[in-house]
Amino acid sequence: MERQIINKKKRVFSVEPNKSHSAAFTRKYISHLVPALKKLNMNKNSSQITQQTVKHEVDMALALSAQEFAWSRFLLQKLSSSKNPTTTTNSSSKGTQVLERPDKEGGDEEGEIEEKLRELQKLLPGGEEMNVEEMLSEIGDYIKCLELQTIALKSIVQDTT
Amino acid sequence: MMMDRATQSEFFLNYTDMSVLERQRAQLKYHHPGFDSTLAGFLSDSSMINGGEFGGFMGASGSDFPVIYGETATGSDSRLSISPDNITTSATFGSGNFKKRKFNSVVTESKGCNAKKVMMNREVEEEEEKSKITEQNNESTMTMKDKSKKEQSNCSKDSSKVTKELQKTDYIHVRARRGQATDSHSIAERARREKISERMKYLQDLVPGCDKITGKAGMLDEIINYVQSLQRQVEFLSMKLAAVSPRIDFDIDDIFAKEVVSAPITTNLPNTVMPSHEMVNSGYPHEMVNSGYLHFNPVQQVVTSSDPLSCFNVNNGQAPSMWDSDVQNLYSSLGV
Numbered sequence: 124m125e126r127q128i129i130n131k132k133k134r135v136f137s138v139e140p141n142k143s144h145s146a147a148f149t150r151k152y153i154s155h156l157v158p159a160l161k162k163l164n165m166n167k168n169s170s171q172i173t174q175q176t177v178k179h180e181v182d183m184a185l186a187l188s189a190q191e192f193a194w195s196r197f198l199l200q201k202l203s204s205s206k207n208p209t210t211t212t213n214s215s216s217k218g219t220q221v222l223e224r225p226d227k228e229g230g231d232e233e234g235e236i237e238e239k240l241r242e243l244q245k246l247l248p249g250g251e252e253m254n255v256e257e258m259l260s261e262i263g264d265y266i267k268c269l270e271l272q273t274i275a276l277k278s279i280v281q282d283t284t
Numbered sequence: 285m286m287m288d289r290a291t292q293s294e295f296f297l298n299y300t301d302m303s304v305l306e307r308q309r310a311q312l313k314y315h316h317p318g319f320d321s322t323l324a325g326f327l328s329d330s331s332m333i334n335g336g337e338f339g340g341f342m343g344a345s346g347s348d349f350p351v352i353y354g355e356t357a358t359g360s361d362s363r364l365s366i367s368p369d370n371i372t373t374s375a376t377f378g379s380g381n382f383k384k385r386k387f388n389s390v391v392t393e394s395k396g397c398n399a400k401k402v403m404m405n406r407e408v409e410e411e412e413e414k415s416k417i418t419e420q421n422n423e424s425t426m427t428m429k430d431k432s433k434k435e436q437s438n439c440s441k442d443s444s445k446v447t448k449e450l451q452k453t454d455y456i457h458v459r460a461r462r463g464q465a466t467d468s469h470s471i472a473e474r475a476r477r478e479k480i481s482e483r484m485k486y487l488q489d490l491v492p493g494c495d496k497i498t499g500k501a502g503m504l505d506e507i508i509n510y511v512q513s514l515q516r517q518v519e520f521l522s523m524k525l526a527a528v529s530p531r532i533d534f535d536i537d538d539i540f541a542k543e544v545v546s547a548p549i550t551t552n553l554p555n556t557v558m559p560s561h562e563m564v565n566s567g568y569p570h571e572m573v574n575s576g577y578l579h580f581n582p583v584q585q586v587v588t589s590s591d592p593l594s595c596f597n598v599n600n601g602q603a604p605s606m607w608d609s610d611v612q613n614l615y616s617s618l619g620v
Contacts, residue, residue, distance in 0.1 A: 177523075178526075181518065181525070236501050239504035239508060243511070246508065246515070256479050262511070263486055265511070266491065266511060266514065269511070269518060273514060273517045
């Protein structure tokens, strides 16, 4: 009890405001994902829960937790529209690599960069509809959310194994 | 013709490497007292007037004003005029005039200098005449100049910023250097490119291992690879989750409802195994709000609970293992 009081008095606020933003995201993510998984479990008690549906829930939770970003809207659209949702990782799971081009003259460098930017756009949900500057800033947020998502998923998996 | 310190402070030299934004910022800073110390540090790598005898510098880094260039007439003192309220480019003003002058936001190229010219129109009538003269002078001198260096700054964007800051300018004329396109397209293009490189720098900080790479292409490669690896990780984990999920007793979550654990957020995810003390925020939102804190020191972990039975740990990495064992105890007690 004492410790409780002590701890409550010892309110620690994050010195890095960004991190509390991350906390908010993680919290939202978990609170979206776990009930969804629960529901999934209950609905499909006998049938096997496919990886696809889980992935769907995972992505859905991601999109719902990050609604301040443009990419999440696109992701949500994609998820809700398609019956068998194509996950965002489909393109990456096919092993698309960064294009290895033979060395060309310097004049082609701009084209190379543009090529890479287009590639990046493909990775980001909805990236192709954005212009480059917007895409670059959205990519930053997307990366952060992906990282938090992986942390959260790892925690869930670890806790249960 | 080295100018003495007092007048030096009033003079600016236009340097090719200085972006318009810097110059504009420099002008603002000029308004603030105590900027003199920055004078000496001004653009050391820029071309010098009169073969290096130039004396009037304005600190560029972090300085807020547009640089105004004096033109060195044949062997005479370099003349710079700074007037906050109107366009002036001084080519022929005596040094006495400078003191009278207020800030000048016109940047002109001085002889032999490559510079970008930015003019901001202001409404001070008394200066109008002079400015006309100086503009004429400048134009004539401009034609004589060699402009070769590329300017990077974004005039149109800067202009909007400057107008906000200075509040008197109606519009900004941008003069590009000779050899550079002056149409609005290329200026907008330059603006865009600056923005993009700004974002790239931000991404560089975000993606681990990117700071060692220079060059857009390499960085973009890294970023692409990183995003792909993150996405693959998510896929892999969700696969694992699918396999594990039947075993998850989701009621556990209710138990954890009262427990609020803050998860240290690490960003070196792809390369490292997740530290064992990382925990997930399993609390419900209102609980988090009630508990009122978040602590994200990656080394420490703050755990609180409104349940008197649960344990509190404020630790430096030792308690995590304790916490884990508690979790496992809970799980085992629930028969999972």
